Amino acid sequence: MVEELALAEDVVAACTTAAAWALTEPDLITALDAAHRIEQRLAAIKLTLVRELDGRGTATVQGASSTAVWLRDRLHLGVGAARRLVELAAALDIAPPRVRDALAGGAVDVEQVRVIADTVATVHTTAGPEAADKAVGVLVDWAAQFDATLLRRLGTRILDHVAPEIADAAAEAALRVAESRAARDRHVTVSEHSDGRLRLSGILDAEAAAVLRAAIGPLTAPSGPDDNRTPGQRRHDALADVCRLALRTGDLPENGGDPTQVVVTTTYDGLTRQLGTGALDTGLHLSAQTVRRLACDAAILPAVLNGAGQPLDVGRQRRLVTGPLRRALVLRDRGCAFPGCDRPAHWCDAHHIQHWTNGGPTSLANAVLLCGYHHRHLHHSDWTVELGNDGHPQFTPPAWLDPERLPRRNHYHRRT
Structure with a gap:
């Protein structure tokens, strides 16, 4: 074997310097197929050796604590990859001959072998050795058509093909086990960074996952041709929008249902002059620009503080676009008014065209509906907004985008 592998290595090495550009397209495809088969055959040999x-x-003879640790050092693998290699080698060793032959012949790859081994073991436990033998043939045939991911998905219904008399009962039992495992494993971890950002991680059960997808799915599409957010950033913004909507509903317990649940403290001069920062009730600070944007659709509660910063008198909120005024704004704009955006009204903030901190009134003539993304975009870009002669908002793009700076409107929402 050592001599044969040395010869094979020389042949493969010669191929690495061959000019692929000189091949015709059919020859390129043939060479690719051959390289893939060789790769799988070498994988079979590697697993046998492992x-x-x-x-x-x-x-252990050479001083390592396990074969996985030894492989990590010998082959410079990650410990996880080395452990999986040992596990797959063991699974292949007890796999039916047809599976080993399929890998050695290049008909399946190592990931498909892993799926086949797992599925056959499950069938053996559930339906016995005869059904397991049938499952091997079905799965190897499927492997010629489907990748490992789809093969695993199809394998969940393998009993329909090899033991139909118990398939429904087994599927129901497996579903109950899966639901129990999901209920046990469900969790969300929120880790706070020193700068106020949060890191979310966790596992959702199937129902919660479906609810999350349904809630943020419509909000994760690009909002227009100039939306250069990554998919991850769009999911982030969609989740934030869903939380804002929940705060607006008034249905949350205790202090829920009002945007002022996010408390930002700043000075009047700092807010009007865009100079001072704002402090969250958690003690972290926000930039003046962010405070100004949040103030567009938040309650302002003026407070008189003593020299030690203790509140002596707190007034009532003012200038919040709410009640009849918001209803009139929704009737006029029907949704985010930014050109090309399809976000509905209930996802939107009310933005003061002339900022309240600059003396702008809280009125229909000085307000426009904007979704969370375009609200941020307007505050952080050179776009401007005003009402046209017909009383509907129109947006003027920056000169770099349109040198003529022709006003644009949102034609997505039906106007009446």
Whole structure:
């Protein structure tokens, strides 16, 4: 074997310097197919060698704590990849001959072998050895048509083909086990960074995952041709929009349902002059620009503080676009008024055209509906907005985008 592998290595090495550009397209495809088959055959040989080394205890003889650790150092693998290699070698060792032959012949790849081994083991436990033998043939045939991901998905219904008499009952039992596991494993972890950002991680059960997808899915599409956010950034903004909507509903317990649940403290002069920062009730600070944007659709509660910063008198909120005024704004704009945006009205903030901090009134003539993304965009870009002669908002793009700076309107929402 050593001599044969040395010869194969020389042949493969010669191919690495061959000029692929000189091949015709049919020859390129043929060469690709051949390279893939060789890769799978080499994988079969590699797994056989790993299994033999593991069985002999070579790793411990050479001072390693396990075969996976020894492979990590020997082949410069990650410990996870090395462990999976040992596990797959063991699975292939007890796999039916047809599976080993399929890998050695290049008909399947190592990931498909992993799926086949897992599925056959499940069938053996559920329906017995005869059904497991049938499953091997079905799965190897499927592997010639489907990749490992789809093969695993199809494998969940393998009993329909090899043991139909128990398939429904087994599927129901597996579903109950999966739901129990999902209920046990469900969690969300919120880790706070020192700068106020949060890192979210966790596992949602199937129902919660479907709800999340339904809630943020319509909001994750690009909002227009100038939307250069990454998919991850769009999902971030969609989740924030969903939370804002929940705050507006008034249905949350205790202090829920009002945008002022996010408390920002700043000075009047700092807000009007865009100079001072704002402090969250968590102690973290926001830039003056961010405070100004949040103030567009938030309650302002003036407070008189003593020299030690203790509140002596807190007034009532003012200039919030709400009630009849917001209803009139929704009737006029029907949704985000930014050109090309399809966000509905209930996802939108009320933006003061002339900022309230600059003396702008809280009125229909000085307000426009904007979704969260375009509200931020308007505050951080050179776009401007005004009402046209017909009383509907129109937006003027920056000169770099349109040198003529022709006003644009949102034609997505039907006007009446």
